Amino acid sequence: MTPRAESKHPEIGAGAAPAGAAETAGAFGLDADPILFSDSLRMDFGGLTALDQVSLTVERGSITALIGPNGAGKTTFFNCVTGIYKPGSGSIFFLPEKEKRISLGGLRPHKAAQLGIGRTFQNIRLFNTLTVLENVLIGCHARMRAGLWGALFRDRKTMEEERRMTDLSYAILERYGLQARVNDPAGSLPYGEQRRLEIARALASGPSLLLLDEPAAGLNNQETLELADLIRHIRRDEKLSVLLIEHDMSLVMNVSERINVLDYGRLIASGTPEEIRKNPDVVRAYLGEDADDLG
Amino acid sequence: MPEKDGKDPTGAPLRRPREKGRGKKILLSILRPLKAGLWLSLVAFPLVTFKFEAETRQAHFLPERIPLLLLICFGAAVAFDGLGWLKKAFGPGKRAGGILESPPEGLNRPRLSWVNRLLKSRFFKPASGVLLIFLAVLPFISSPYGVNVYITALIYITLGLGLNIVVGVSGLLNLGYVAFYAVGAYTYAILNAQFGLSFWVCLPLGALSATLLGFILGLPLLRVSGDYLAIVTLGFGEITRLVLTNIAITNGPRGIANIPPPSLFGFDLNQSVKPFLLKLGLIHSRTDLDKVLIYLIILMAAILTVAAVHRLENSRLGRAWLALREDETACQAVGVNRAGAKLTAFTLGSTWAGLAGVVFASQISFINPQSFTFMQSVMILSIVVLGGMGSIPGVVCGAVILILLPEYLRFFADYRMLLFGLLMVVMMVFRPEGLIKSARYQHIYRAPKAGEGDPSDSASGK
Ligand SMILES: Nc1ncnc2c1ncn2[C@@H]1O[C@H](COP(=O)(O)OP(=O)(O)OP(=O)(O)O)[C@@H](O)[C@H]1O
Ligand SMILES: [Mg+2]
Numbered sequence: 001m002t003p004r005a006e007s008k009h010p011e012i013g014a015g016a017a018p019a020g021a022a023e024t025a026g027a028f029g030l031d032a033d034p035i036l037f038s039d040s041l042r043m044d045f046g047g048l049t050a051l052d053q054v055s056l057t058v059e060r061g062s063i064t065a066l067i068g069p070n071g072a073g074k075t076t077f078f079n080c081v082t083g084i085y086k087p088g089s090g091s092i093f094f095l096p097e098k099e100k101r102i103s104l105g106g107l108r109p110h111k112a113a114q115l116g117i118g119r120t121f122q123n124i125r126l127f128n129t130l131t132v133l134e135n136v137l138i139g140c141h142a143r144m145r146a147g148l149w150g151a152l153f154r155d156r157k158t159m160e161e162e163r164r165m166t167d168l169s170y171a172i173l174e175r176y177g178l179q180a181r182v183n184d185p186a187g188s189l190p191y192g193e194q195r196r197l198e199i200a201r202a203l204a205s206g207p208s209l210l211l212l213d214e215p216a217a218g219l220n221n222q223e224t225l226e227l228a229d230l231i232r233h234i235r236r237d238e239k240l241s242v243l244l245i246e247h248d249m250s251l252v253m254n255v256s257e258r259i260n261v262l263d264y265g266r267l268i269a270s271g272t273p274e275e276i277r278k279n280p281d282v283v284r285a286y287l288g289e290d291a292d293d294l295g
Numbered sequence: 296m297p298e299k300d301g302k303d304p305t306g307a308p309l310r311r312p313r314e315k316g317r318g319k320k321i322l323l324s325i326l327r328p329l330k331a332g333l334w335l336s337l338v339a340f341p342l343v344t345f346k347f348e349a350e351t352r353q354a355h356f357l358p359e360r361i362p363l364l365l366l367i368c369f370g371a372a373v374a375f376d377g378l379g380w381l382k383k384a385f386g387p388g389k390r391a392g393g394i395l396e397s398p399p400e401g402l403n404r405p406r407l408s409w410v411n412r413l414l415k416s417r418f419f420k421p422a423s424g425v426l427l428i429f430l431a432v433l434p435f436i437s438s439p440y441g442v443n444v445y446i447t448a449l450i451y452i453t454l455g456l457g458l459n460i461v462v463g464v465s466g467l468l469n470l471g472y473v474a475f476y477a478v479g480a481y482t483y484a485i486l487n488a489q490f491g492l493s494f495w496v497c498l499p500l501g502a503l504s505a506t507l508l509g510f511i512l513g514l515p516l517l518r519v520s521g522d523y524l525a526i527v528t529l530g531f532g533e534i535t536r537l538v539l540t541n542i543a544i545t546n547g548p549r550g551i552a553n554i555p556p557p558s559l560f561g562f563d564l565n566q567s568v569k570p571f572l573l574k575l576g577l578i579h580s581r582t583d584l585d586k587v588l589i590y591l592i593i594l595m596a597a598i599l600t601v602a603a604v605h606r607l608e609n610s611r612l613g614r615a616w617l618a619l620r621e622d623e624t625a626c627q628a629v630g631v632n633r634a635g636a637k638l639t640a641f642t643l644g645s646t647w648a649g650l651a652g653v654v655f656a657s658q659i660s661f662i663n664p665q666s667f668t669f670m671q672s673v674m675i676l677s678i679v680v681l682g683g684m685g686s687i688p689g690v691v692c693g694a695v696i697l698i699l700l701p702e703y704l705r706f707f708a709d710y711r712m713l714l715f716g717l718l719m720v721v722m723m724v725f726r727p728e729g730l731i732k733s734a735r736y737q738h739i740y741r742a743p744k745a746g747e748g749d750p751s752d753s754a755s756g757k
Contacts, residue, residue, distance in 0.1 A: 082628060109627035119628050127621035130614075131735050138618045142630030144611045148639070151610030152603055158610075183737050205630055 033098060035060040035209050035241045036081065041090035043076055043265075050076040052265040053090070058209070058258075060095075063235055063242040065252045068262035069285075074245045075122055077262070078211050082119050083109040096208050114142045118207030120198040122214045122245075128187030132178055132197055135186045136169035139204025169204060175237070176200045176230070192223045196230070203234065209241050210234065216248045224248060228255045253277070261285075328376035332369035339368060378724055414688075430594060434587040435578050442586045446658050448698040449593040450651045455678040455690040456600045457647025462676065463685035463733070464608060465640035466620030467516075468525040470672055471532025474512075475505040475645040477539060477667035479652020484551040484662055485544055494557035498653050505649025506642055513641035517634045520623065532672055539664040550663025554656050556585035557592060586658070593654045600647055601687055607643075608685075616640050617685075677715075681722055683729025692730050 036058040043051040050073040058064045066074050079085040081092055081104060092104040096116050104112060113119075127135050144165055150158030173179050176196050181189060186197060195215055202210060212231070216224045228251055235242055246252045252259060252273075259276045261269040263285040269276055276282055343364045346355045413419065434442045454476060461469045479501035486492040486500065512531050519527055539545045572578045607613040615636045618626035627633050656662050674697065682693025701711050722729070 084624065084627075108632075109624075110630050110632045113628055113630035121625065121628075125622045125625035125628075127618050127625065129735075130617055130621060131737070134614060134617070134735060138614050138626070138631070139629045141611060141615060141618075146611045148612060148643070151607050151612045154606060162610075185735075201629060 033060045034058060034093075034095060036092070036094050036243065038077075038080075038092045039090055041077070041080060041092060042088045043073070043080055043085060044088050049265050051080065051087070054262070054265070054267050055090075056260045056267055056270060058241055058243050060098075061235070061239075061241055062257045063231060063244060063255050065244045065246060065256035065259045066262065067246065067249075067252055067259060071264075072262040073265040074262055075213055076265075078119060078213055078243075078245065080104075081112070081211065082117060083107045083112040094209065110142075113205060113207075116206065116208040117211065118202030118205055118209070119211035120195075120202055120213055120215060122217065124191075124194050124198055126186040126194055126198060126201070129185055131183050132173065132186050132189070133166070133169055133182040135197060135201050136172055136204045137165060139201035140165045140169060142205045172200050172204055191218050195219065195227075199230070199234070203238055206238075207240060209243065210238075212242060212244045212246075214245050214247060216246055216251050224251055227251065231255050324376070324380070328372040329369070331376070332365075332372035335372055336365055336368040339364060378720070427598075431591070434590040435582060439581055439583045439586060442583070442590055443658070444699065444702050446586065446590050446593055446654075448695055449590070449597045450655055450658070451675065451678060451698050452597045452691050452694040453593065453600050453647055453651045453654075454675045455682065455694045456597075456604050456687065457644050457651070458675050459644075459679050459685065459687070459690050460604060460607065460616070460647075461640055461644035463679050463683075463690070464613065464620065465616040465636065465644075467637060467640060468521075469528045469641070469644070470525050470669075470676065471528035471530070471535070472644075472648055472675055473667045473669070473671040474532045474535035475509060475648035476652045476655070476671065476675075477535055477664075478505045478508050479649030480656040480662050480666070481539065481545055481551075481652075482649070483653040483656045484554050487554060488551055489544075494555070494653070494657055498650065501653035502646050502649040505652065506646045509642040509645025510638065513638045516641060517637055529669070529672075532669060536664050536667055539667070545664075548663060548665070550661060550665075552661045554660045554662065556657050556660070557588055559588060589654060589658050593651075596650060596654065601691070604687055608687075612636075612639065620685075677719065681719065681729060683731045683733055686729060686731050686733035689729045689731035689733065696730075 034057045037056065039055050041051050041054040042049070052073075054073075054077065056066075066077065068074055076085065080087045081094075083104065083106070086106045090105075094102045094104050094112075094115060094117065096102070102115060107115075127138060130138070144161055146158040146161055149155070150161075170179070170182065173182055176199065178193060178197060178200060181193065181197075186194065189197060195218075199210075199212070199215065215231075216227055219227060231242060231244070232255060234240070244252070244256060256273060259269075259271065259273055260267060261276065261279075261282050268285055269279045269282045271279070344357050344360050346357055433445065437445070454472070458469065458472050461467050461472070482501040482504045483494065483497040486497050487494075492500070512528075516524060516527060540548050545551065569578070569582075569584050572584075578584075608617075615626065615631045616639075618629070618631050619633060619636045619640070623633060626636070655666075659666075678693040678697050679690055680693075681697065682691065683689025697715075701715075
């Protein structure tokens with residue numbers, strides 16, 4: 001992005017990590033400066049233990065992956081972080097700033113979003129009949145203030161805010177190559193663009209932590225390569241941290257600095273892509289007979 | 296654009312596969328309604344062919360009814376099947392140009408529906424001015440009966456737009472909307488009878504009490520959604536009616552009579568103003584000025600409602616409601632307080648019902664619980680559904696059609712409900728999105744860069 005656009009829209013990346021944090025990503029020492037960590041997190045569904053004593057950390061400014069076979073509990077972890085599920089026991093902490101530690105356990109979903117946790121969904125959840133621009137504008141909801149009075153009487157402050165947010169949304173769409181689609185119903189976009197729009201909507205709230213749930217699902221090879229670039233760009237431009245669930249190993253190995261592996265709700269490994277690639281537990285549990293993928 | 300010409304789409308692609316499966320398909324399409332008819336007649340058999348006499352406690356078998364039974368059951372099955380076939384052939388979704396087809400690259404021209412194009416054309420302002428003048432003059436040149444019908448239509452426009460906030464915009468199926476209408480009407484009736492408060496004082500009070508009730512009833516509703524919400528609101532509507540029937544202050548089922556029409560600055564219009572206007576030759580001798588005033592009041596209210604709902608729809612609050620309708624989980628994930636959005640929509644929607652209720656009470660001057668039955672809720676809901684969920688022009692058209700048409704099609708009076716039902720079924724088959732589909736706000740390029748589409752091409756935004 002051009003610097004001009006950045007200064008025009010200071011809201012993008014508001015509440016993000018202090019400047020410089022993103023640059024040091026990847027070079028951190030263990031547990032140096034987490035933006036999110038869970039401690040002995042447990043989640044049961046009836047008799048099924050979806051998460052079992054999960055303690056994992058997302059470093060500030062990093063791209064961290066969460067992988068594991070189907071039904072391992074990855075999406076459940078996201079849902080616990082974003083308040084959709086209330087964890088049975090254990091705790092999750094979110095640190096929008098270094099000294100500010102907020103417990104996420106049992107927080108209502110919109111509160112988590114307002115704190116700066118943006119997310120996408122495994123099966124795309126857009127506001128299908130609304131336009132692309134409106135989808136992103138709704139993404140800005142948390143940073144807008146207008147209420148009933150402003151809606152009915154359209155005072156100067158409201159209109160000013162409305163204009164600012166429309167500009168911001170438009171800039172985000174432009175940045176992610178969707179500007180030609182602003183007036184189309186979101187449901188009418190091709191699959192790949194819907195994925196991108198969902199990310200754009202999540203970014204509109206200016207999150208400091210972005211949770212991506214299988215963003216490459218349904219994309220072809222070319223699109224997956226573009227997605228890897230996109231994720232790196234987002235991390236740099238929006239100055240945020242990314243936690244990524246993904247089955248596509250090439251993408252995971254390509255973009256992430258740390259990888260956490262879940263299997264049957266347990267965290268069985270955690271480390272750099274190199275370490276994960278060599279970890280015998282992971283090879284056995286996650287890849288089974290098809291161990292070639294890691295090499 | 297393939298979707299532009301209406302002729303080419305359905306026929307060709309549908310008929311092409313002329314393979315081995317075809318005969319089987321035809322056989323199936325004959326067997327399917329027959330099977331349904333058989334089931335239907337089996338189920339209905341004991342109901343139709345046995346007559347049970349309460350005194351003698353005996354059942355009589357009436358074999359002569361069997362042919363009639365078979366005729367009705369198989370007829371209904373075939374008709375329904377035909378409807379499904381018609382829908383497949385002509386209904387939405389089957390036209391060429393699937394929804395995933397992308398528009399020409401780089402072109403961001405807002406695609407406007409015909410209503411929107413009308414609203415945005417340069418004739419719109421003068422035309423609406425003329426329409427407004429016509430609407431304002433209308434009661435003076437119409438018969439008292441006509442004025443009454445127009446008032447009713449405008450009341451239902453207001454009700455429809457209010458319910459549209461709840462059902463159309465926010466996606467909360469409210470089957471007890473009539474309760475708030477009743478509260479508005481009774482607020483005026485009771486406050487006037489007990490304390491002599493005037494129409495003008497009661498108008499905001501009626502709206503306020505309906506809002507308050509909406510808020511209180513809305514609180515428990517936060518815990519339910521979907522079908523459960525519909526059932527709970529249905530219950531609320533019935534409870535409200537039963538309460539009105541059974542407490543003393545509402546005078547029970549006998550209702551409250553002699554509710555005065557609104558006055559203008561304390562004048563009795565028909566006594567003091569009418570002779571004067573008559574002398575000037577401005578009005579007809581039969582014109583009831585009280586009704587004219589009510590007409591003008593509700594006309595104003597309806598226009599203000601249109602403006603308010605339009606503004607709400609394109610605001611932060613309205614977008615939160617729309618997001619709630621589209622996806623309850625995703626809206627929370629972007630920071631929308633789901634409970635808050637639900638509660639404001641439910642509460643605010645009730646306001647207009649209260650307002651309309653006060654006007655209704657002043658119009659007919661006598662209300663009892665029978666004016667506020669479930670059928671009223673259904674009627675208002677039908678207006679929203681028929682007109683188009685979330686579409687303001689749609690709801691206005693829906694109200695006009697459902698209220699005015701029956702008045703002018705008196706000779707159909709006996710078949711009114713039948714036609715009504717038929718209309719709804721046909722609508723659901725052919726145009727489930729309603730008469731006028733809701734159109735969303737269209738954005739225009741603010742500062743387009745060279746080479747990215749043509750800015751002069753895009754239609755105006757608002
Ligand atoms: N709401 C729920 N109720 C009951 N069981 C659930 C619920 N959500 C998830 N589960 C179960 O918890 C386990 C973990 O599910 P989860 O969706 O987290 O898996 P996942 O790792 O995201 O898998 P996938 O890669 O297939 O998306 C699964 O066995 C699933 O069936
Ligand atoms: Mg999952």
